[in-house]
Amino acid sequence: MVRADxxxxxxxxxxxxxxxxxxxxxxxxxxxxxxxxxxxxxxxxARHGAPVPWWRVVRADGSLPPSHHDEARQAYREEGTxxxxxxxxxxxxxxxxxxxxxTYPAGHDG
DNA sequence: TACTTGACATTTT
DNA sequence: AAAAATGCCAAGT
Numbered sequence: 001m002v003r004a005d006x007x008x009x010x011x012x013x014x015x016x017x018x019x020x021x022x023x024x025x026x027x028x029x030x031x032x033x034x035x036x037x038x039x040x041x042x043x044x045x046a047r048h049g050a051p052v053p054w055w056r057v058v059r060a061d062g063s064l065p066p067s068h069h070d071e072a073r074q075a076y077r078e079e080g081t082x083x084x085x086x087x088x089x090x091x092x093x094x095x096x097x098x099x100x101x102x103t104y105p106a107g108h109d110g
Numbered sequence: 111t112a113c114t115t116g117a118c119a120t121t122t123t
Numbered sequence: 124a125a126a127a128a129t130g131c132c133a134a135g136t
Binding site for chain 2: 027028031037038039042045046057058060064065068
């Protein structure tokens with residue numbers, strides 16, 4: 001049963017979908033939660049990350065992935081994500097959302 | 111089996 | 124701040 005792949009993929013997508021608006025997470029954080037390196041997360045997002053808000057997933061230093069820059073930028077303006085002075089990156093130090101410790105991601109009444 | 115690539119991360123210079 | 128080198132896990136050739 002090599003289905004482990006699909007489970008792993010769904011796990012990643014689930015976390016990415018769980019990212020609240022105005023916040024972002026990193027490949028490393030997700031990879032650490034699902035139990036794999038950051039590259040696998042990126043790889044999964046590239047294969048099955050289409051139906052999820054991948055723009056909320058950025059590199060460890062906030063810089064956007066080597067593609068979709070414009071698309072992500074557009075989304076951040078809509079979400080109100082704290083972009084860095086550069087404009088081509090996100091203020092991870094301010095809006096970093098931990099997939100392993102979603103203290104207040106939305107959700108219930110709270 | 112070995113080499114190379116990939117939506118990355120960390121440390122050192 | 125930027126570049127180079129190394130580590131990480133998996134897939135393709």
